[in-house]
Amino acid sequence: MPELPEVETVVRGLRAPLIGRTFSAVWYERERVIQLPDAASFSARLLGQTVRAITRRAKYIVCALDHDYLLLHLRMTGRLYVVPADQQSADDRWLRLRLSLDNGHELRFSDARRFGRAYLTADLNDVFAEIGPEPLEDDFTVEMLQARLRKRHKSIKALLLDQSFLAGVGNIYADEALFTAQIHPLRSAASLMPAEAARLHSSIRAALNAGIVHEGASVNWYRKPDGSSGSSQAHFYVYDRQGQPCLVCGSPIEKIRVAQRGTHFCPNCQMRA
DNA sequence: CGGACAACCTGGCGGC
């Protein structure tokens, strides 16, 4: 659920409370939450390092430290927040990882489904080697998208979810982008005409930027670091709107399965070639 | 390469 706009919103919310802070203790519920390296090495290396910058790559939160990068991935139900060490939070019910700071606060990672992971590495390539281009960067051009689409024959919906094809797009924004680009989710990527690829390029960017403006979509689990919800879900054209009238033509929005994911589209606006 | 499917997990919700 947390996709690029949700992760970007979390990154922005963590900068003020975390930058300049030094880690002083590590607690985890289960070793599994630490993906890289082993839990003991993770703790030993993290202690004493200071957060210098926080950015995003794909759906990862990237904290640049003195000698390493601390990466956090929320997967489905992860939440991050910084609070005084003695302060309770409603989300502590699913507390999985707690990183103490030198100012008496803690960075807490709550995650009901326990899918989220933390990584510590000096080389980002260890984790990002297979990640595709960032859709909001200047080097993601229509020409680049078109060239990459041409080589792939699977459904465009499945391809948009593939992080090695494009970074940061998940189920919600894939459906939203395909709707505004007026492309049926089952169309083969290589079959897209140049004009369709151009529409898709601008639609992906528009959908992601709108998501960021509304501080993410709180369909169910996502929360901003301050505990509040985003409002992106109030602006969806098709996601979770099956049976309701298309906001453009009035036809009922349909829901099908594509690549094992719930996929929402307008059968009239997104005709199959 | 691509599609299908299981696994990882648990809360929420529809159905009975």
Add this chain to the structure above:
DNA sequence: TGCCGCCAGGTTGTCC
């Protein structure tokens, strides 16, 4: 009210 079973979707890995 309560229990059952399904659904949600990010990612990896396996099989055909």
